[in-house]
Amino acid sequence: xxxxxxxxxxxxxxxxxxxxxxxxxxxxxxxxxxxxxxxxxxxxxxxxxxxxxxxxxxxxxxxxxxxxxxxxxxxxxxxxxxxxxxxxxxxxxxxxxxxxxxxxxxxxxxxxxxxxxxxxxxxxxxxxxxxxxxxxxxxxxxxxxxxxxxxxxxxxxxxxxxxxxxxxxxxxxxxxxxxxxxxxxxxxxxxxxxxxxxxxxxxxxxxxxxxxxxxx
Numbered sequence: 001x002x003x004x005x006x007x008x009x010x011x012x013x014x015x016x017x018x019x020x021x022x023x024x025x026x027x028x029x030x031x032x033x034x035x036x037x038x039x040x041x042x043x044x045x046x047x048x049x050x051x052x053x054x055x056x057x058x059x060x061x062x063x064x065x066x067x068x069x070x071x072x073x074x075x076x077x078x079x080x081x082x083x084x085x086x087x088x089x090x091x092x093x094x095x096x097x098x099x100x101x102x103x104x105x106x107x108x109x110x111x112x113x114x115x116x117x118x119x120x121x122x123x124x125x126x127x128x129x130x131x132x133x134x135x136x137x138x139x140x141x142x143x144x145x146x147x148x149x150x151x152x153x154x155x156x157x158x159x160x161x162x163x164x165x166x167x168x169x170x171x172x173x174x175x176x177x178x179x180x181x182x183x184x185x186x187x188x189x190x191x192x193x194x195x196x197x198x199x200x201x202x203x204x205x206x207x208x209x210x211x212x213x214x215x216x
Contacts, residue, residue: 043070043134043135043137044068044069044070044071044134044135045067045068045069045070045132045133045134046066046067046068046069046099046100046103046132046133046134046135047066047067047130047131047132047133048064048066048067048099048102048103048106048111048129048130048131048132048192049063049064049065049066049129049130049131050063050064050127050128050129050130050188050189050192051063051127051128051129051130052125052126052127052128053125053126054124054125055123055124055125055126056124057081057082057083057215058081058082058083058211058212058214058215059079059080059081059082059208059211059212060080060081060082061078061079061080062077062078062079062080063077063078063079064076064077064192064195065077065078066098066099066102066103066195067099068099068100068103071095071100072093072094072095073091073093073094073095073096073097073098073099073100074091074092074093074099075090075091075098075099075195075196075200076088076089076090076091077089077200077203077204077207079207079208079211080211081211081212081214081215082215083214083215085210085211085214087207087210087211088207089200089203089204089207091196091200098195098196098197102191102195103131103133105191106131106188106191109183109184109187109188109191110183110184110187110188111129111131111142111183111188112131112140112142112183113183114129114142114144114146114183114185114188115144116144116145116146117144117145117146117147117152117185119146119147120147120148120151123147123148125147126145126146126147127145127146127147127149127185127189128143128144128145129143129144129145129146129188129192130142130143146185149185149186149188149189150185150186152185152186153184153185153186153187
């Protein structure tokens with residue numbers, strides 16, 4: 001009788017044990033870590049921009065543009081004078097947290113609560129703020145326009161009193177919604193103005209001074 005090699009028997013037993021182990025434990029572990037792996041593969045992209053257009057010289061337009069795509073931050077500032085001169089300050093792409101921290105600050109200050117505001121008379125500047133986020137396989141974006149952020153910041157913080165003994169005003173719902181709607185416009189603008197490391201802000205200030213000096 002031909003003898004069955006013991007080495008082959010050991011290999012077969014190992015394969016069987018591995019298959020049983022994977023069936024019992026492997027699928028369970030995948031069930032535990034599957035969502036985490038899924039989340040790690042989720043796209044992560046952040047964008048935040050602010051455009052300011054002025055009604056009077058010497059500055060015609062300013063723009064702040066920031067983005068963080070899969071952990072790579074890029075940002076720039078552009079200024080254009082009414083005489084056509086334009087200067088752009090750009091930071092090279094880098095794996096830093098500048099934009100992600102900045103975006104978190106915008107969210108904390110109510111960027112998603114901003115709503116469009118009709119231009120006020122004789123407004124000196126018109127603002128357009130845009131944000132977009134891709135995270136955890138979800139997506140959100142918003143574009144809002146407004147003027148006079150200080151005015152809207154003050155208005156949002158005002159309290160009003162209603163004498164209910166005279167009945168509920170017909171526009172009470174509208175008044176209440178206007179009171180609650182909108183984030184802090186002035187703070188959002190200040191966040192953009194103060195964004196970036198010291199060198200970037202220094203170059204932005206230099207660009208602003210240069211455009212002003214060229215006017216005339």
